[in-house]
Each structure stands twice: as structure tokens, then as C-alpha cells.
Amino acid sequence: MTGLALSNVEVVYDKVFLAIKGVSLEVGEGEMVALLGSNGAGKSTTLKAISGLLGPERGEITRGEIRFGDTDLRPLGAPARVDRGLVHVLEGRRVFGHLTPDENLVAAYRGGKAERSFEELRDEVYRYFPRLKERARSKAGYLSGGEQQMLAIGRALVTEPKLIMLDEPSLGLAPVLVAEIFAIIREINQKHGLTVLLVEQNAAATLEIVNRAYLIENGQIVMSGEAETLKRNPDVQEFYLGSGGKVDYHAIKHYRRRKRWLA
Incomplete structure (x- = not known):
């Protein structure tokens, strides 16, 4: 069954x-799917189109359809999308630094x-991220980067997505830390069969x-x-996994990298 379809x-x-420009993708119910690409490729914009967060950045969907199950998401605001079980953990963690981990979870x-x-939900988050329980009385702004990322994910889980x-x-x-969080x-x-759409530049870790x-x-x-198919693709290996290694670029004066799909 399709959970999300663009x-x-x-x-x-x-x-x-x-x-x-004409992005189409599907994430099946209970599936774990990645959207990979470099900086500025359109990854974050795609997520904001799904979660309804384009407006504050003066962005708008001008064409296409976004469905979550049987629901057309385009007419719905961001809070209504959360109510339907869709949650977006933004880049940069965005925790409430002046609140404790417990208070961050309460806010969600x-x-x-x-x-x-x-x-019950808080205890479940702390089972997954015991480090947060150890820091429960600390202000979130004083947590390490990894702990803040754990808190951002935990806060999303409290919404029962x-x-x-x-x-x-x-x-x-x-x-x-990347390996631990992944x-x-x-x-x-x-x-839990939670459907996951993961946006990343770290293709090597993500494809695992x-x-x-x-x-x-x-x-x-x-x-x-x-x-597994993408991991074996030579273009993906060269441009995203860093394992091409067949060309000595320093020995070539005028080398211009060209991806086959852009040729």
C-alpha cells in the first residue's frame, strides 16, 4: 500500500x-526510503512541500499532487498534516534550547x-535514546549535537507519527554517532512499521x-x-559514494566531470 505519493x-x-521540477516519488507504508542529492538539489524543498512548510519561505506548489494514504495534502495546513500522522524533523535539529528534554517532548x-x-510516549523515547534520560534536567541548548538530534527525533515520535x-x-x-542514530x-x-523518508547527503551510510x-x-x-542496485551503479559510486577512483584528475589539465544522466 502507498503511504505517500508525489x-x-x-x-x-x-x-x-x-x-x-516535476518530482514524482512513492514511499510505501512501513517502507524506509531515501532522497539523496547534493546541496541545493531540492531535497529540503521536497520535504517542505510535503509537510506544508513552504509558506514562511515564500514558496508555493504550482503543479502536481501530494497524497498521504487517501488524503490530498495540498489543501491542508501543516498542523492538519501532523494530525494525520505526518511529521517533519527539520535540518539543523531546531530543539528548544531553553527547555529541558522533558519539556521539549511535552511541547510536541x-x-x-x-x-x-x-x-508512555516519553518512556519509549528514553528507551531508544537513554542518553536523553541521563540529561533530562539539562537545558537542551547544552546538549551535544548528537544528543540534540536524538531529542529532535524523539520529539517527532511523541506526535505518534x-x-x-x-x-x-x-x-x-x-x-x-551517525551509525548509532541510523x-x-x-x-x-x-x-513499529513506521514509514520513513530520509533526506541525506551521506549516501554511503544511508544506502546501508x-x-x-x-x-x-x-x-x-x-x-x-x-x-543495493544504486550502491552498484558506477555513477552513484563516483559522485556520491566516493569510490570511483579510476581517473587521476590531477594528471588531466582540462577534465570536466559529466554525469551520464545529465549528458
């Missing part, structure tokens, strides 16, 4: 700049709309945990497939 979505900023709790008690979208969760973190995301996906991936360049999807 069909030919276009986004324009300031009524002038076309940021994403949906109160009377929630199916489970806050205490059906689909969680993670924007660059590895940004600025040491490889050991392993926990994978565990949550497998244990997802089922499928899409590759976006200049606002367009240029490649998609099973994670």
Missing part, C-alpha cells in the same frame, strides 16, 4: 524561481488528540539502511531503485 510536483519561490505532545499517554521525514540527521555529527531509526522502522532511494539533481529526480 506526482509531478513543482515548487516556485517568490513566484520566480523554480526549485523542484498532542494532548487530547493523542492515543497514548505522554508518560505514521510517516517521519528526516532532513539531514547526520549533519555535523561524527561517524560513530541504527535506531532502522530499529523503529522495523519494530533504506529499502529504496531516489536521487535528485537540480530539482529533478534523475535515478531511483533498490538501495
Whole structure:
């Protein structure tokens, strides 16, 4: 069953700049899918189009359809999308630095709309991220980068999501922390069937945990497939996994890298 489906979505900023151009992708219910690409490729814009956060940045969807299950998301505001089980963990963590981890989690709790008690959801977050429980009395602004990322994900889990979208969760973190956080995301996906859309530049780590991936360049999807298939693709290896290694670029005076899909 399709959890999330985008069909030919276009986004324009300031009524002038076309940021994403006919993006189509699907994330099946309970699936873990990645959207890979370099800086400025359109990854974050795609997530904001899904979560309803384009407005504050003067962006708008000018074409296409976004469906979550049987629901057309385009007429809905961001809070209504959260109520339907869709949550977006923004790039840069964005925790409330003046609040403790507990208070951050309370801020995300949906109160009377929630199916489970806050205490139950909080304890579940602390089981996944025991380090947060150890720092429960600290202000979130004093947590390490990895702990803040754990808190941002935990805060999203308190909303009882059906689909969680993670924007660059590895940004600025040491490889050991990236591996730890990715392993926990994978565990949550497998244990609870939580649908995950993961936006990343770190293709090597991401392709180890997802089922499928899409590759976006200049606002367009240029490649998609099973994670194992993309890992074996020579273009993906050269430009995103850093394992091409067949050309001595320093020995060539006028070498211009050209991706096959852009040729």
C-alpha cells in the first residue's frame, strides 16, 4: 500500500524561481526510503512541500499532487498534516534550547488528540535514546549535537507519527554517532512499521539502511531503485559514494566531470 505519493510536483519561490521540477516519488507504508542529492538539489524543498512548510519561505506548489494514504495534502495546513500522522524533523535539529528534554517532548505532545499517554510516549523515547534520560534536567541548548538530534527525533515520535521525514540527521555529527542514530531509526522502522523518508547527503551510510532511494539533481529526480542496485551503479559510486577512483584528475589539465544522466 502507498503511504505517500508525489506526482509531478513543482515548487516556485517568490513566484520566480523554480526549485523542484516535476518530482514524482512513492514511499510505501512501513517502507524506509531515501532522497539523496547534493546541496541545493531540492531535497529540503521536497520535504517542505510535503509537510506544508513552504509558506514562511515564500514558496508555493504550482503543479502536481501530494497524497498521504487517501488524503490530498495540498489543501491542508501543516498542523492538519501532523494530525494525520505526518511529521517533519527539520535540518539543523531546531530543539528548544531553553527547555529541558522533558519539556521539549511535552511541547510536541498532542494532548487530547493523542492515543497514548505522554508518560508512555516519553518512556519509549528514553528507551531508544537513554542518553536523553541521563540529561533530562539539562537545558537542551547544552546538549551535544548528537544528543540534540536524538531529542529532535524523539520529539517527532511523541506526535505518534505514521510517516517521519528526516532532513539531514547526520549533519555535523561524527561517524560513530551517525551509525548509532541510523541504527535506531532502522530499529523503529522495523519494530513499529513506521514509514520513513530520509533526506541525506551521506549516501554511503544511508544506502546501508533504506529499502529504496531516489536521487535528485537540480530539482529533478534523475535515478531511483533498490538501495543495493544504486550502491552498484558506477555513477552513484563516483559522485556520491566516493569510490570511483579510476581517473587521476590531477594528471588531466582540462577534465570536466559529466554525469551520464545529465549528458
